[in-house]
Amino acid sequence: MNALQPSSASQPGFPAQITQRRFGPFGLKRLLGRSSLTMAWLAEDSRSMQDVLLMLPRRASSAGAEGLKRALDAARRAARIDxxxxxxxxxxxxYAGWLYVACQPRQGAQTLGExxxxxxxxxxxxxxxxxxxxVLDGLAxxxxxxxxxxxxxLHSLLIDRAGRVIPWGLAVVAPPPLTEGGVASERDVLGVGLLMHQLLSGTPPLGEADLPSVLGRLVREPVRLPATLPQPVPExxxxxxxxxxxxxxxxxxxxxxxxxxAVDEWRQNAAEGRANVxxxxxxxxxxxxxLPALPGLAARVSKVVGMDSEPLQSVVELILEDPALALELLRQLNTAAQRAPDADPVTSVGRAVQLIGLRGVRRAAGALRxxxxxLPATQAAPLRVALLRARQVSLLARLLAPAGLPLDMVSLAAQLQQLGRLLxxxxxxxxxxxxxxxxxPAPRVEEGDERPESExxxxxxxxLVIGxxxxxxxxxxxRQWGADQGLxxxxxxxxxxQAVRVPQHAPDWVRLVASCAGETLDAWQRVGLSMERDLxxxxxxxxxxxxxxxxxxRSAxxxxxxxxxxxxxxxxDSPGSSLRR
Structure with a gap:
């Protein structure tokens, strides 16, 4: 049997008219493609005498009339998404107890398979x-x-003359989740992954042309792009x-x-050399x-403002305890430097405090949320851990800095190198x-799995995640703040x-020390032999x-x-601290 011919006889209860090339008011002209779940037809609507695309399920709902009603409701809700x-x-x-979805695509559009x-x-x-x-934009x-x-x-996606691809036939089927406790949308996401695999490799994943069948096998058989592909695929x-x-x-x-x-960031980078994220x-x-301020900011700022008679370094150290506050000072001063082209960039907290004073520190703190x-409270813990890590890496950088380097500049550079992670x-x-x-660490690969997933x-x-x-x-x-290339x-x-070479200038030394501090903390936070090896x-x-x-x-x-x-x-231990609650 041709892969594009329907096997209606194998579908108990399927309307007999299908074998006569009709489905209710539609004359079926050509099967465009199918899977084990749905089939797509080019059909003629006898009422308007116009061609339409018709999506039908391959099996009737097991829940009878109630299941059909739920399916119709879902399809109609999907139709309202603009x-x-x-x-x-x-x-x-x-028709005859079977759901259908018809559409009239824009001129020149056809299924991606065709x-x-x-x-x-x-x-x-x-x-x-x-x-x-x-496709993912629409599915989202x-x-x-x-x-x-x-x-x-391939049969449920349309491509137009401009090369844009969009899904059609939304909610014709409602398959169960892939795994217990999962959600049905996981199937769509995984289905796009399998489709990308097929399009890049030129062959169906696991040698199975029916993608819904691949979904059932995926828990037992890994799907990986082969080493040899029709064209080079970037890493x-x-x-x-x-x-x-x-x-x-x-x-x-x-x-x-x-x-x-992830896909769009890669596409943007490849097509235009920029990242949408x-x-x-x-x-x-x-x-x-x-960034938001760490808990207890008000108490810290009050303490800073009351330090008129304290050495500048004591003020700087207190500010550096909250990376968000230190970075906000940097933002405010370098935005001002952008407005005054002759001003030198501010690259240390000490210099920032000298320029704006303790009242300026109070204003900077007031700018922070x-x-x-x-963030929802349930998602805040990882950011708090990372902010405390940024505080620790700045202390570590000071301990590793050779004599003569400005320590608050070293501390700030160490925190700046954590900025992307914090953001x-x-x-x-x-x-x-x-x-x-x-x-x-990746889970242990079962015996017989030849290509374990790498970490x-x-x-x-x-x-992989954000491009x-x-x-x-x-x-x-x-750059948004107005910082120069040196910062x-x-x-x-x-x-x-990257090879580590002896720096020629002070800023290069500062960058090198901050990098060493970050790598040291990463290594030190590992366990056992991994820590020793990485250190x-x-x-x-x-x-x-x-x-x-x-x-x-290790000592530092x-x-x-x-x-x-x-x-x-x-x-x-301080009165009123949010850390005590």
């Missing part, structure tokens, strides 16, 4: 990413409305696709919007501030959770695979420049932690 990346139906109805069958050339990775970005809108497509495939896009089809549900993308951002971040930071800002935790908490999940480092994990590495977010915000350089940690690696990288051994790094990390814990205890 989104440019969803094809609106022209008619939703039922369009591909008529082309000989291989589609580029950028084309495929663009198509799937369109449907999922936001509490609805799913149910059967994403990041390949990693996105492999993650989207991961066997373990915890390692996949959480939602259509998350996968959309940066634009989103800048808009959010303008509206909601860059109180903890936890716009994603505040402005993109769901994506931050996915990055963290990718950083966890990416933070840089690759961020590219850019975390330092790029920090640099984008610094951006301080905020950029040395690449983990040795960091010491070997920086031995020539900072003359350190692993024991020196311990001292920075003790200082951080002592400061936290003092805050918790």
């Amino acid at each position: 989104h440019p990346r969803l094809q609106a139906p022209s008619e939703i109805g039922q 369009w591909l069958n008529g082309r000989a050339e291989v589609n580029t990775a950028l084309d495929i990413a663009s198509w799937c970005s369109d 809108a449907a999922h936001d409305a509490g609805l799913t497509h149910g059967d994403v495939g 990041v896009l390949a990693a996105i696709v492999d993650r989207a089809t991961a066997t373990q549900a915890s390692r996949r993308y959480l939602s259509a919007r998350s996968l959309f951002r 940066l634009a989103i971040l800048l808009a959010r930071s303008r509206a909601a501030g860059h 109180p903890w936890p800002g716009l 994603v935790l505040y402005h993109f908490p769901d994506e931050a959770a996915q990055i963290a999940a990718l950083m966890r 990416p480092d933070e840089a690759l994990a961020a590219r 850019v590495e975390l330092p790029a977010l920090g640099r984008a915000v610094l 951006e350089l301080l905020a950029t940690p040395l690449g983990r695979d 040795e690696h960091v010491a070997a990288r920086y031995a020539r420049t900072l003359d350190v051994k692993a024991v020196d790094l 990390a311990e001292r920075s932690q003790l200082a951080t814990q002592k400061a936290l205890k003092q805050e918790a």
Whole structure:
């Protein structure tokens, strides 16, 4: 039997008219494609004598009339979603107890399966990413409305003359969740991942043309892009696709919007050399501030304002205990520097305090949102941990700094190198959770699995989830503040695979020390042999420049932690502290 011919005889109860090329008021002209769940027809509406696309389920609802009513209600709710990346139906109805959805697509549009069958050339990775970005954009809108497509495939996607791809036939089927406790929208997200796999590899995943069947096998059989492909596929896009089809549900993308951002960021970078997530971040930071203040800000500011007679360094150290406040001072001063082109950039908290005084510190604190800002309380804990980590890494950098470097500049650079991580935790908490999940050790691979899923480092994990590495977010915000390239350089940690050379200028030394502090803390927070191995690696990288051994790094990390814990205890013991509640 031809793959594009219906097997109506195998479907008990299917209307007999299908075998006579009719379905109610529709004359069936050509089967456009099908899966085990749905079939798509080119049909003629006998009432208007116009051609329409007709989507039908392959099986009747097992819940009878009540199930059909629920299906009709869902399809009609789906029809009310107004989104440019969803094809609106022209008619939703039922015939002989079977749901159908008809649509009249824009002129020249056809199913993606038909369009591909008529082309000989291989589609580029950028084309495929663009198509799937369109599809995910539409699916995200449907999922936001509490609805799913149910059967994403070549026959249920339309491509127009402009090359834009949109789903149609929304809610014709409502398959069960993939796993117990999961949600039905997971099928749509995973279905797009499998579709990307098929389009990039040129072959069906697991050798199975029916994508719904692949979904059932995925828990037992891993789906990975083969080593040999019809065309080169960039590493990041390949990693996105492999993650989207991961066997373990915890390692996949959480939602259509998350996968959309990853794919669209890669597409934007490949097509235009820029990342859309940066634009989103800048808009959010303008509206909601860059970071919220840690709990207890009011008490800290009162203490700062009352320190007129204290040495400047004591004021600086108190400000650096709240990275959000230190960074807000930097923002205010460098925005002012942008308005005065002859002004030198401000690269230390001490210089900021000298310029604006203690009253200026109070104003900067007033510009911050109180903890936890716009974050729901349930999502605030990871950001708090990261802010405390930024405080600790700044202390660690001071301990590692060679004599002669300005210590508050070293501390601020260490916090700036954490800025991207902090921003994603505040402005993109769901994506931050996915990055963290990718950083966890991969589960043990069962015997017989030949290609275990790799555990990416933070840089690759961020590219997979949001399309850019975390330092790029920090640099984008610094540019928004009006910072110069020198400050951006301080905020950029040395690449983990980058050779460490003896710096020639003081800012390069500051950047190097801050990078070493970040790498040391990452290593020190590991467990057992992994910590020892990673500390040795960091010491070997920086031995020539900072003359350190692993024991020196371990001692400095311990001292920075003790200082951080002592400061936290003092805050918790202070009257009215939010840490006591």
